[in-house]
Amino acid sequence: MAIEESMVVKGSEEEMNLRRGPWTVDEDLSLINYIANHGEGRWNTLAHSAGLKRTGKSCRLRWLNYLRPDVRRGDITLEEQLLILELHNQWGNRWSKIAQYLPGRTDNEIKNYWRTRVQKHAKHLKCDINSKQFKDTVRYLWMPRLVERIQSAAATTTVPTTANKSSPTLSTTTNNAYTYSNNLSNNFEVGSSSTAASSDTFGTHEVSPISDLSSDYYNDPISGNNHIPQDYYQPSQVNYDCITSPYGLFDFQAMEPNTPWIQSGDTPDSFWNVDNNIFLQQQLINDSM
């Protein structure tokens, strides 16, 4: 019966000559021009009025995910990765909600990032992406590492500036807690503190959960309220000897100096390479013993 029904649907679509698959340049231009003149919304009507042989749904998706002028393209930045990890930790697969905090990024793009990058690493680590182990690995290893890299990159490229309330700021407070401030767009800056990490050695950071953070962690773009993460991480001192996680001690000084993940300048993906995975797998095995 289901097959017959789908054939009916397909038949009606064929009657209307509805197109599917990749959009052509002409279709894009038609959609852009129509929306420029008439605005968006009422997608089924729009599709018909614009002379597009597409469903309203398809038009809406094409516009929101690709043609909108404010859609950002290109790699997900380190700051965006960090934000995605944190927000996903809070809300799970609420992609549209997460996307609200990453201006110009679509829920589809974030979802794709999560599925292709993050889930891949969980798979390599042979642990469930929803498991506490993986979540803690993200929280206590991946996220601090991202913060480190953001600071390193910023320290070598950015002249410290006075606080810009309209842009996000990654700063080091007097007690070296990493904090965010702002409306979460995509340009982190390092505060003027000279303690901002910039060492290529990655070195050794003791990371511990914190129960309180600067109240300017971030602002909800919808409600305008400040959000404070439930628990996060902070280096507890300036020079650290090791990273701790709920699963044990991570002694970076004992690692080979050329271990990829302690090098700077790696790409967003290269952090999770084979060596890292082997290392983390070993930690997980040890912890379970």
Added chain:
DNA sequence: AAGTACCCCAACCGCAAGAAA
């Protein structure tokens, strides 16, 4: 050079909620 495997991402699908008739 050819074949295969893998990755990424645009697009589609089904469902649910809300709005309109």
Added chain:
DNA sequence: TTTTCTTGCGGTTGGGGTACT
């Protein structure tokens, strides 16, 4: 109040590109 339509969301798929053998 019920039905129909529209919109939005999250999950899934398939094609193109790239890396590897």
